[in-house]
Amino acid sequence: MNAEIVAVGSELLLGQIDNTNATYLSRQLNNLGVNVYHHTVVGDNEERLYKVLETALNRSDLVITTGGLGPTKDDLTKETLAQLLSRNLVYDKITEERIIEYFKQRSRTMTENNRKQALVIEGSKIIDNHHGLACGMLMTYENKKVMMLPGPPKELIPMFENECIPLLNRQLSNSSFIQSRVLRFFDIGESQLVDIIDDLLETQTNPTIAPLASDGEVTLRLTVKGENEGQNEQKLDDLQDKVVERLEPYFYGTGNDTLSKSVSDLLRIMDYSLSSAESLTGGSFSTELTSLDGASNFFKGGFITYTNEQKHELLGISNELLNKYGAISHECAEALAKQVRLQTGSNVGLSFTGVAGPKEAEGKQPGLVYVGLSTEDELVSYELRLAGSRSNIRERSVKYGLYYLLQWLRKEMKKVDE
Structure with missing residues (x-):
């Protein structure tokens, strides 16, 4: 079965909202073994919508529309599709009663345009909406399937997962499964990575x-297609082993x-604690870690030492060091990491100092960053030369800090295993 997703709404074309529904539906259909060949976005214009739907029905086995089922005049999807299929719109009593009850419970008056949401295309199967007012629909037209879904993701996602997947499973005539797995890498460019696995890319068939x-x-x-889910997973495992090696x-x-989750998992496993001292990142590293559930189990806290005065007063970085080497230096990064570790009693201290830009500091160019790492047995710092905007340099600095920390934790894990 080949599918096409038609997203309806001028707000999508204007860039006011992202078309997250198409991304979500593609992933779900992929898991069902349905090939998605086209994504189309069309505004709230009856003539253009008609042509888009006509084209979709001519080239795809399954057409899924999102949006345009609401109560306003610019919600045109079902009216346009009914015209294309030469079918009438009729009121669905159950949907209508649910809409009436919705307004009754809220002591609000239901207007005629709200009643419009109970209109359905004659002959379609109603898909219940338990998180909104507009029901979905599934219909057959000349051996093609058309599924209509509401636009708001909070309505579409539960409707698709709870109602549509069982419906589609019954429609599928084959037992093939498409299964995917994503592998994540850092500190390597795409071209370098591709060069390292070039022979695997050249000979790929299934998996891809x-x-x-x-x-x-x-x-x-990594994507594999086959009739046995267990065998598919084994193929993905084998290919992952080759790539990761x-x-x-x-x-x-x-x-x-x-990166933050991978770091936190190892900190928990090893029962290690962490603290941080941040200058150019301004607390971004601490924010990244504390956004994780249970961060208090491994993160003791952080200092934002944005000025030299705060580096000296909060963490005792000597004025002699700052005057001799500057705040943007290996020496300062290492001193910050060591002092924050000692003051908090953590197993690991991590620090960030550098120039985020847009202007230079201490005669040093934006993008020069030092990350310090301190443990009981090791004191090291890393120099980075990053490009991009101020916010981009700060974000990438945090990622590199997490990456260096992850590398150190893995090295410690190997010592334990040995």
């Missing part, structure tokens, strides 16, 4: 490998893993 670069990271999506220093997780 697709690289994608974003936000200073690189991901690989070559890229192990840069590999940090799978799926929705983040």
Whole structure:
């Protein structure tokens, strides 16, 4: 079954909201073994919508529309589709009663345009909406399937997961499964990564490998298609082993893993504590860690030492060091990491100091960053030369700090295992 997703709404074309529904639906359909060949976005215009739907029905087995089912005049999806299919719109009594009850419970008057949401295309199967007013619909037209879903993700997602997936499973005539796995890498460019696994890319058939670069990271999506889910998973395992064997220093997780989650998992496993001293990042590192559930189990706290005075007063960094080497230096980064570790009694101290820009500081160019790491047995700092905007330099500094910390934690884990 080949599918097309048609998102309806001028706000999507204007960039006022992102088309997250299409991304979500593509992932879900992929898991069901349905090929998604087209994404289309069309505004609230009856003529253009008609042509888009006509094209979709001519080239796809399954057409899923999102949006345009609301009560206002610019909600045109079901009216336009009914015209295209030469079918009438009729009131669905159950949906209408639910809408009436909704307004009654809230002591509000239901207007005629709200009643419009109970109109459905004749002959369609109603898909209940338990999180909103507009019901979904599924219909057959000349051996094609058309599914209509509401636009708000808070309504679409539960409707699709609870109502639509069972419906689609019954419609599918084959038992093939498409399964994917995402591998995540840091501190390596896409071109370098691709070069290292070039032979795997050249010979790929099933599973396949697709690289994608974003936000200073690189991901690989492994995809396999087959009739046995267990065998599919084994194929993904085997391919992942081959890829990670070559890229192990840069590999940090799978799926929705983040660098901060990978770090926090190892800190918990090893029962290690962490603290931080931040200058140019201004608390971003602490924010990243404390956004995780249970962060208090491993993160003792952080200091924002944005000025030299605060570096001296809060963490005791000597004026002699600051005058001799400057705040933007290996020496300062190491002193900050050591002092924050000692003052908080943590196993690990991490520090960030540098120039985020846009102007230079201490005669040093924006993008020069030092990350310090201190443990009982080790004191080290890393120099970074980052490009981009002020916010981008700060964000990437935090990621590099997490990456260096992850590398150290993995090294410690190997010592324990040995």
